[in-house]
Amino acid sequence: MTADELVTPPLLNQDPYSEANLINPYVWQEELRELAPVVRLEQYKAYAIGRYAEIKLVLRDPVTYDNAAGIGLADISKPGSWGRKASVFSEKVGEEHARNRRVLTRIMSPIVIRRWKSDFERQATETLDEIGDKQMVDGVQDIAEAFILKALPGAVGLTMTREQMNVAADLNFNQLGPNNDLLAAALRRAEPHMEWYNKQMTRDALVPGGVGAKIYDAVDQGLIPAEVAPEMIRAFLRAGMDSTISSISGALRYLALDREQWDALRVDPGKARAAFEEATRLESPVSISYRTTSRDADLSGYAVPAGSKVALWFGSANRDPRKWEKPDMFDLDRNTIGHLGFGDGPHVCIGQNIARMEGEVILATMAKRFRKIELNGEPTRKVVNALHALKSLPLRLVPA
Ligand code: HEM
Numbered sequence: 001m002t003a004d005e006l007v008t009p010p011l012l013n014q015d016p017y018s019e020a021n022l023i024n025p026y027v028w029q030e031e032l033r034e035l036a037p038v039v040r041l042e043q044y045k046a047y048a049i050g051r052y053a054e055i056k057l058v059l060r061d062p063v064t065y066d067n068a069a070g071i072g073l074a075d076i077s078k079p080g081s082w083g084r085k086a087s088v089f090s091e092k093v094g095e096e097h098a099r100n101r102r103v104l105t106r107i108m109s110p111i112v113i114r115r116w117k118s119d120f121e122r123q124a125t126e127t128l129d130e131i132g133d134k135q136m137v138d139g140v141q142d143i144a145e146a147f148i149l150k151a152l153p154g155a156v157g158l159t160m161t162r163e164q165m166n167v168a169a170d171l172n173f174n175q176l177g178p179n180n181d182l183l184a185a186a187l188r189r190a191e192p193h194m195e196w197y198n199k200q201m202t203r204d205a206l207v208p209g210g211v212g213a214k215i216y217d218a219v220d221q222g223l224i225p226a227e228v229a230p231e232m233i234r235a236f237l238r239a240g241m242d243s244t245i246s247s248i249s250g251a252l253r254y255l256a257l258d259r260e261q262w263d264a265l266r267v268d269p270g271k272a273r274a275a276f277e278e279a280t281r282l283e284s285p286v287s288i289s290y291r292t293t294s295r296d297a298d299l300s301g302y303a304v305p306a307g308s309k310v311a312l313w314f315g316s317a318n319r320d321p322r323k324w325e326k327p328d329m330f331d332l333d334r335n336t337i338g339h340l341g342f343g344d345g346p347h348v349c350i351g352q353n354i355a356r357m358e359g360e361v362i363l364a365t366m367a368k369r370f371r372k373i374e375l376n377g378e379p380t381r382k383v384v385n386a387l388h389a390l391k392s393l394p395l396r397l398v399p400a
Contacts (some may be wrong), residue, residue: 003296006303009047016048016311017178024264025287025388026328029316037300038310044073046290046309050316052323052340054300058291059345065310066293067347068093072176072290072386073309084238087238088231090289090347097346098316103223104232104350107214113353116155120358121151124365131397135272136376139256139393144248147362149243155354156236157210158200167193169242170384176288177385186347200237201230211236229382236351241267244355246285246389247341248362251275253393254282255363256332256373261332266371266400269364274332276359280341282330284315287388289343314340315388372398
């Protein structure tokens with residue numbers, strides 16, 4: 001197609017960041033998908049994609065759709081954007097990005113991650129022991145958060161409280177959206193914790209033997225510059241906790257709603273991994289990421305000019321009926337290969353195997369311990385610019 005033949009993307013008259021749309025994204029995302037392969041969001045001077053095929057295409061063309069201007073709405077290459085430090089993974093490109101991934105991948109080798117499995121199993125058992133014989137629990141706070149707070153900081157060598165974990169994740173995921181009230185509130189909540197947050201990333205604050213200490217060893221070996229180390233550790237806090245908590249609590253909600261699938265998991269706890277994966281597709285905790293066009297682009301016959309911010313709604317792609325049969329259904333037997341809950345292409349999630357192992361372990365431990373789980377009230381959702389997650393999940397647990 002010549003440039004003249006390309007179609008201008010239509011306007012979508014929706015605010016994806018309104019409270020109502022963040023809480024329930026399914027209706028406006030259907031509109032997004034059905035309107036065109038790519039649309040314009042006038043209010044944010046950005047483009048947006050909701051279909052599976054086009055999002056995958058963009059993720060696999062990092063030259064046209066670049067990460068260096070930031071994976072949030074703000075263009076971090078320009079002065080005056082609502083400042084935050086660039087991620088040493090998701091906002092680096094080329095050799096620098098490849099080097100950072102290489103170093104962390106080597107540290108978190110499959111052997112190292114397998115060794116964590118026994119820790120995760122112990123921590124999952126402890127989490128459920130702490131519930132004791134309480135029958136009414138909150139699936140987010142008492143199970144998903146309690147477990148991840150034991151598992152991930154320990155593996156990295158960090159120590160933190162639940163409030164610190166929540167504040168850090170809230171700030172990160174709000175910073176990826178517009179400069180709105182949600183971001184202002186997250187910045188206010190984070191203020192008293194900033195000293196702690198920055199100190200956590202230093203060599204002295206880390207527990208020896210964890211991934212964090214090994215990242216500093218990589219500095220000593222000349223593999224990465226010293227200033228990259230704290231930012232690598234920050235990536236765990238930024239990307240690795242609330243996302244996994246969301247997938248786990250999402251899985252618990254779907255399983256509480258569907259007795260047959262809970263029973264199937266009890267008969268075969270080996271299905272725990274499938275449950276986590278299907279929940280990651282349906283929840284898509286990291287709901288959105290941006291790229292910026294480095295040149296004029298032709299996206300399925302639509303024109304996206306150079307220098308445009310392009311929003312990729314992973315949650316929408318993961319429910320695109322062009323790709324998935326009965327997309328809104330939670331199905332333990334679904335072939336979930338290719339879902340975009342962990343992204344795709346060169347920036348695909350580097351922590352996905354840790355997340356899978358955490359999810360698998362806690363869900364299998366639950367299945368062995370409880371004959372039945374059911375909802376004991378209406379779940380509520382967090383309102384965060386770039387995170388889709390439950391805030392509360394009232395559950396009634398019936399012991400095996
Ligand atoms: C269920 C849990 C998780 C979900 C849903 C998730 C989701 C994602 C997604 C969608 C991306 C791609 C973003 C993009 O392309 O712009 C990503 C990247 C990333 N994730 Fe995860 N993630 C999870 C767990 C973790 C964990 C446990 C870690 C800890 C190490 C982690 C670290 C990262 C990093 C560092 C990147 C950037 C990779 C790069 O740009 O090269 N994530 N994640």
